[in-house]
Amino acid sequence: MTREQVEQALRRAEQLADQARSRLDRPIALMGQNVWTGPAAQRFAGELTAQRQILIGACAGAVEELRALLARTPADSPG
Template structure:
């Protein structure tokens, strides 16, 4: 039995997606904290903007969680080791 190339690729993809998700969340978290934490902008337009920013931030997290969950499920279904014959089908 040898390492399954598909399993390795999925592990690498999952690690990369987690890294990118962290970067995306950080990109929205700081502006959201600044906007929500002080009166940098007030009024109806500011309120709508804040609500939209909050909505998009939550949407990002929901979709990112789904992608990560899908990758984790696929990884769990993929054997770590396969025969050399089987590995040619994954390569």
């Protein structure tokens, strides 16, 4: 991969990580407002929160890997 490709991949990974984080914030917030109650709701809320943490961790790991790759990728040669 060229440095430019790594930079593009990093930008995209950062965008996707932000989207993943923000897209699950509202459903998790709604679960805390007694929109749905009972044992099944509690289990679902717990599982959703756990899966959100796993997803955020995976996204952060991908971003960190791309940052490390960028750090060791030489600058692209001019023209």
